[in-house]
Amino acid sequence: MSAEEKRGLNKVDKLAVIAGGGDLPRKLIKSCREDNIELFIIAFEGNTDIETVEGTDHIWTDLGAAKKNINALKKRDIKHLVFCGSIKRPSFKGMKPDWKAARFLTKVGLKALGDDGLLTAVRKELEKEGFVFHGVHEFMNDVLTPKGVLTDTAPKESYLEDIKTGFRISQEIGRLDIGQSVVVQDGIILGVEAIEGTDALIGRAGGLAREGAKNKPVLVKTCKPQQDKAMDLPTIGVKTVQKAAEQGFAGIAVHAGMSLMVHKDAVIREANQSELFIIGLDDPNDDES
Amino acid sequence: MSAEEKRGLNKVDKLAVIAGGGDLPRKLIKSCREDNIELFIIAFEGNTDIETVEGTDHIWTDLGAAKKNINALKKRDIKHLVFCGSIKRPSFKGMKPDWKAARFLTKVGLKALGDDGLLTAVRKELEKEGFVFHGVHEFMNDVLTPKGVLTDTAPKESYLEDIKTGFRISQEIGRLDIGQSVVVQDGIILGVEAIEGTDALIGRAGGLAREGAKNKPVLVKTCKPQQDKAMDLPTIGVKTVQKAAEQGFAGIAVHAGMSLMVHKDAVIREANQSELFIIGLDDPNDDES
Numbered sequence: 154m155s156a157e158e159k160r161g162l163n164k165v166d167k168l169a170v171i172a173g174g175g176d177l178p179r180k181l182i183k184s185c186r187e188d189n190i191e192l193f194i195i196a197f198e199g200n201t202d203i204e205t206v207e208g209t210d211h212i213w214t215d216l217g218a219a220k221k222n223i224n225a226l227k228k229r230d231i232k233h234l235v236f237c238g239s240i241k242r243p244s245f246k247g248m249k250p251d252w253k254a255a256r257f258l259t260k261v262g263l264k265a266l267g268d269d270g271l272l273t274a275v276r277k278e279l280e281k282e283g284f285v286f287h288g289v290h291e292f293m294n295d296v297l298t299p300k301g302v303l304t305d306t307a308p309k310e311s312y313l314e315d316i317k318t319g320f321r322i323s324q325e326i327g328r329l330d331i332g333q334s335v336v337v338q339d340g341i342i343l344g345v346e347a348i349e350g351t352d353a354l355i356g357r358a359g360g361l362a363r364e365g366a367k368n369k370p371v372l373v374k375t376c377k378p379q380q381d382k383a384m385d386l387p388t389i390g391v392k393t394v395q396k397a398a399e400q401g402f403a404g405i406a407v408h409a410g411m412s413l414m415v416h417k418d419a420v421i422r423e424a425n426q427s428e429l430f431i432i433g434l435d436d437p438n439d440d441e442s
Numbered sequence: 443m444s445a446e447e448k449r450g451l452n453k454v455d456k457l458a459v460i461a462g463g464g465d466l467p468r469k470l471i472k473s474c475r476e477d478n479i480e481l482f483i484i485a486f487e488g489n490t491d492i493e494t495v496e497g498t499d500h501i502w503t504d505l506g507a508a509k510k511n512i513n514a515l516k517k518r519d520i521k522h523l524v525f526c527g528s529i530k531r532p533s534f535k536g537m538k539p540d541w542k543a544a545r546f547l548t549k550v551g552l553k554a555l556g557d558d559g560l561l562t563a564v565r566k567e568l569e570k571e572g573f574v575f576h577g578v579h580e581f582m583n584d585v586l587t588p589k590g591v592l593t594d595t596a597p598k599e600s601y602l603e604d605i606k607t608g609f610r611i612s613q614e615i616g617r618l619d620i621g622q623s624v625v626v627q628d629g630i631i632l633g634v635e636a637i638e639g640t641d642a643l644i645g646r647a648g649g650l651a652r653e654g655a656k657n658k659p660v661l662v663k664t665c666k667p668q669q670d671k672a673m674d675l676p677t678i679g680v681k682t683v684q685k686a687a688e689q690g691f692a693g694i695a696v697h698a699g700m701s702l703m704v705h706k707d708a709v710i711r712e713a714n715q716s717e718l719f720i721i722g723l724d725d726p727n728d729d730e731s
Contacts, residue, residue, distance in 0.1 A: 322618060325618055329611060329614055329631075330631075331611065331634060332634075341637060342620045342636045342637070343636060345621075345636050347631045347633045347650075353646075361636075
């Protein structure tokens with residue numbers, strides 16, 4: 154997709170980047186600059202890296218400062234928003250909600266505090282005020298995981314069953330808004346990710362792997378069925394691959410077109426060095442009827 | 443239930459105890475002796491405690507020795523079986539299947555190697571040969587978790603929502619044959635048990651608990667919907683309570699009538715000392731229509 158096509162497609166001249174941690178926000182900002190999109194960054198203390206905001210109009214704010222953030226957007230006449238980067242889940246103690254945020258939290262209640270539930274509720278609330286949400290992939294080339302085997306090593310035939318099982322269970326776990334990743338070995342679910350994160354899951358599952366089994370463990374990470382591409386897509390990075398290699402995994406299967414691989418070249422290089430496979434795939438259970 | 447009633451109910455004169463680790467098999471054996479049931483123990487090297495077999499007719503065997511085990515039962519004219527105690531999941535390397543076990547494993551294939559899938563397959567295979575399966579609770583008084591609050595501390599009103607959420611998710615996880623336990627705090631699933639066991643789950647989830655939250659974490663452990671009472675019922679022991687107390691949990695919710703609490707008095711004493719609640723309940727989501 155050319156820059157013109159992207160501009161044409163999005164018709165976005167001004168964009169607010171609601172930026173979390175990591176370098177994804179910086180890559181997005183660079184890409185938007187090349188497309189002459191006017192930018193404004195909402196940065197969160199304790200989450201966003203300082204270098205992310207350098208040289209761009211921004212405010213530093215708090216997750217609970219709903220009114221301040223919305224006013225800053227309205228003052229700049231910005232309608233288009235993109236969420237990007239990692240946000241640490243706030244604890245009630247750490248969060249200082251203003252009256253607007255407090256009213257919102259009271260309304261959505263405890264039930265909405267699953268990852269997906271909270272993000273969806275925030276989105277709906279903001280859409281009511283006229284804001285439009287976008288996914289980072291709309292502003293960056295080549296950031297979604299492609300379909301197919303991405304590494305020199307392909308998964309052996311015997312891994313296909315585990316990848317299928319993992320995909321199915323990962324989707325079920327996602328549907329329940331528990332998490333996105335599972336580890337499978339020889340049909341056994343070694344571990345399921347809840348809020349501990351993918352790296353912690355890999356570390357734990359490696360220690361539970363069965364010796365003398367036919368297959369080594371495989372990590373499968375997919376996008377929740379009810380999830381919206383504009384929000385929080387699953388991500389595989391260099392660290393994920395390193396951790397999986399350390400723990401003796403055979404490879405990683407990820408959701409094609411529904412997950413981010415931001416440093417794709419580095420990720421694939423790392424996997425090739427460790428002879429891990431990475432495969433991007435649509436739901437392999439869809440083929441069966 | 444009196445011994446006579448139990449005898450009458452079960453009409454079991456001879457019983458084979460397929461005994462794993464822990465002291466549940468010894469308690470079962472003691473209870474059967476009091477009821478004058480003739481016993482035979484199949485003990486597994488590396489799993490069953492040596493003291494379990496003392497003074498009772500037994501063989502030491504291997505999980506893969508299907509033919510030997512079946513012959514031992516037939517020679518003694520035993521039809522009634524009870525599975526009891528913990529069995530470490532065998533690795534392919536560690537298992538030495540005889541031709542009968544190998545044929546069985548080839549037939550059920552990898553897909554059946556989830557906990558529940560494997561046990562069900564073994565059961566079906568043995569039922570075809572005329573064996574009858576029983577649950578330990580048929581031979582022991584007062585071993586199933588009763589309904590209601592079992593401790594001095596009752597769960598506060600604000601915990602009911604988390605207990606409900608935990609019950610629902612635990613049942614879903616069970617239906618997928620992943621595991622039996624989840625930890626919930628303020629509507630968030632802190633962790634899901636796969637093969638790591640309940641103690642490891644409690645340890646990890648304690649570290650992920652959110653500070654300043656309204657509720658402390660709660661462990662919810664339920665019986666898989668497709669599970670059969672004669673097989674592998676979820677168990678809560680003194681160690682579970684100790685671990686939960688260490689990690690700052692508020693309490694434990696377990697499946698009434700569908701889980702075992704073998705040392706009930708000791709379990710409740712431990713919970714009272716730490717001011718934890720233990721509640722036995724049917725699916726609280728059943729009340730809603």
